[in-house]
Amino acid sequence: MRKRSWGFVAVGLLVALVLAGVVSNYASSHPDGLDSSLLKGCTVNADDEITGGSCPARQAKDHELADSPLADYGIRGVDNGFLSTGLSGVVGVLLTFAVGGGLFWLLRGRRPAGGDGQPAGTDGGARDDRQPAGTAG
Template sequence: MRKRSWGFVAVGLLVALVLAGVVSNYASSHPDGLDSSLLRGCTVNADDEITGGSCPAQQARDHELADSPLADYGIRGVDNGFLSTGLSGVVGVLLTFAVGGGVFWLLRRRGPADAPGTGPSPADGRHAGDRQSAGTAG
């Protein structure tokens, strides 16, 4: 990767880390559109617990990973809510960056030179992309 590309990636990663680590703490705690629509027909208290009525949200169950270390936008064991949310965002960004970077690295390693029909030519032993100087020794 060219030096300019590395700088672009580094700045993008830094912006994502700041957004995930700091700005994510200021996201709205009110339910989004899906949550709100699932609560229609129910009565909820100040803690968003269903106290009566009938709505689809009453059928909700915990996810299988609800006890995982990064569940509920925080890190289990970190008592400071601001720090817990920020750290979970940073960990999420780093994991996503690592997986995405690994996939792109693997795809880059399998570039056009590895594609069928572009390997060494039986006539001169060079790759198809090296033919600009086919008439000269070198």
């Protein structure tokens, strides 16, 4: 990758890390449209726990990975909510970058045996317009 491309990737990664680590803490904690529609018909308390009524959300179950270290937009064991959310976002960005970068590295085009970065059969853009001996121009 060219030096200019590395700079672009580095700036993009830095922006993603700042957004995930800081700005994500200011996202709305209110339920989105799907959550709201599943709660119709139920009464909920201040902690968004269902206290009565009948709604589809009553049948909800925890996901199999609900006990994982990064579950529920936080890191298990970190008591500070702001720090927990920010760290989980940073870890998520770094994991995504690592997987994406690894896939890019595996799937990228290979360089020719010469290793000069030029496609096989080229001389780096220099043209030779001379005709081989014995041919008509």
